[in-house]
Amino acid sequence: MNIITLIFILLSAMAVGSAVMMLLSKNPVKSILWLIVVFFAISGHYIMLNAQFLAVVNIIVYAGAIMVLFLFVVMLMNLNSTEEPARNMRLQMVGIISGGSLLLILLSSLMKTNKEQLVLMRVGDAGLIKNLGNVLFTNYVLPFEIASVLFLSAMIGAVVIGKKN
Amino acid sequence: MDIKAYIALSLTLFSIGIIGVLTRRNAILVFMCVELMLNAVNLLLVAFSKMHAASGIAKASVHYASDAQIFVFFIMVVAAAEVAVGLAIIVMLYRNTHSVDINFLNRLKN
Numbered sequence: 001m002n003i004i005t006l007i008f009i010l011l012s013a014m015a016v017g018s019a020v021m022m023l024l025s026k027n028p029v030k031s032i033l034w035l036i037v038v039f040f041a042i043s044g045h046y047i048m049l050n051a052q053f054l055a056v057v058n059i060i061v062y063a064g065a066i067m068v069l070f071l072f073v074v075m076l077m078n079l080n081s082t083e084e085p086a087r088n089m090r091l092q093m094v095g096i097i098s099g100g101s102l103l104l105i106l107l108s109s110l111m112k113t114n115k116e117q118l119v120l121m122r123v124g125d126a127g128l129i130k131n132l133g134n135v136l137f138t139n140y141v142l143p144f145e146i147a148s149v150l151f152l153s154a155m156i157g158a159v160v161i162g163k164k165n
Numbered sequence: 166m167d168i169k170a171y172i173a174l175s176l177t178l179f180s181i182g183i184i185g186v187l188t189r190r191n192a193i194l195v196f197m198c199v200e201l202m203l204n205a206v207n208l209l210l211v212a213f214s215k216m217h218a219a220s221g222i223a224k225a226s227v228h229y230a231s232d233a234q235i236f237v238f239f240i241m242v243v244a245a246a247e248v249a250v251g252l253a254i255i256v257m258l259y260r261n262t263h264s265v266d267i268n269f270l271n272r273l274k275n
Contacts, residue, residue, distance in 0.1 A: 008166055012174045019181045019201060028193060035197055038178075042208055045174075049215050054207075054237055061241050066200065066248050073252050074193060077259050095187030103180035110172055117168040119212055120219040126230030127211075135231040136238070147242045154246035158253040 004121050007048060015041035028074045032067055039063040049119065051127030171212035178205035192255050192265040196248075203244050207237045 015038050022034035039062045046055035125131055136144055178201060185198030214233030259265050 004166060008170065012170075015174065016177050016181070019178055022197070022201070023181060023185050023189070028191060031194055031197065035201065038201065039204065042204055045171075045208055046211060049211055051211050051215075051234055054211060054234055057238065057241060058204075058207075061245055062200070062204070066245060069248060069252055070193060070197060073256060076256070077265065079191070079193070079265065092188045096184055099180050099184035099187055102183060103176060106176045106180075107173060110169060110176070113169070117216050118219050119166050119168050119171060120215045121166050124215060124218050124230065126214060126218055127234055131231050132234055132238070135235055139232075140235050143239060147239065150243070150246050154249045158249045161250065161253040161257055 004048070007044075011041050011044045011048070015045075028079050029071065032070050032074065036063045036067050039067070046127075048121055049127065050122055050124050053127055053129045053132050168212060168216045171209065175205045175209040175212075178202075178208070190266050190268055192258070192267050192270070193252075195267060196251055196255070200244065200248070203240060207240055210234075210237050210240075 018034045018037040018041065022031045022038065025031050025034060039058060043055045043058045043063075046052075046058060182198045182202035182205065185201070186195050189195055189198065210233045214230045217233070218230035255265060258270060262269060264270075
């Protein structure tokens with residue numbers, strides 16, 4: 001077993017374990033912290049795939065901005081002490097069984113495929129900032145500008161919704 | 166590394182997100198599980214872009230593998246906008262009903 005496989009297994013175990021812990025923890029603040037661990041593990045995967053720009057953006061945007069926003073809202077509402085009321089166990093079992101069977105079906109159909117396709121690890125310059133910026137500002141400059149309009153409308157929408165009427 | 170390993174990892178994360186959406190009742194946690202599903206898809210897109218770069222089919226093109234990563238970038242942009250609006254909606258719901266339990270938020274049903 002070489003070092004790349006070892007790191008892949010470690011990062012995958014970290015991601016899946018933290019995601020499960022996110023579901024299991026009762027306290028919403030702890031769930032958010034576990035989700036941040038998941039995002040760091042996914043960033044580690046991006047670095048392994050040599051997608052450096054996305055790794056940094058994932059940490060800054062997801063772990064940095066979005067999760068802090070979640071944490072802010074949870075602490076603003078003071079939800080961190082409230083227990084969830086008694087749940088409907090049957091409904092929960094139905095959710096777990098349906099999600100688990102979806103995973104089972106997808107994984108078994110994946111195992112049935114026999115074509116071996118390799119992924120480039122640690123090499124390739126497609127994910128470097130220079131190339132991505134080049135593509136973003138030549139081929140994708142119109143979607144980039146539309147994204148700025150989307151952000152503006154989201155900002156105005158958040159203010160309008162959050163305003164006291 | 167085989168692409169199947171990445172597909173299996175993404176499927177697992179996506180299914181965990183689905184189970185969370187179906188079982189948790191706190192609206193914020195449901196929203197976080199949606200974020201987890203988005204991230205699983207992002208990871209899969211990046212892995213596929215690197216598979217495409219390794220296959221040699223697209224070597225003729227200049228930007229042979231950057232397109233998928235640009236796509237991931239736009240998914241992150243949309244996710245950030247979505248979180249801003251979604252959390253504003255959740256805050257407004259909490260202000261009106263003093264609860265974020267999604268079982269109480271069924272007023273649109275009737």
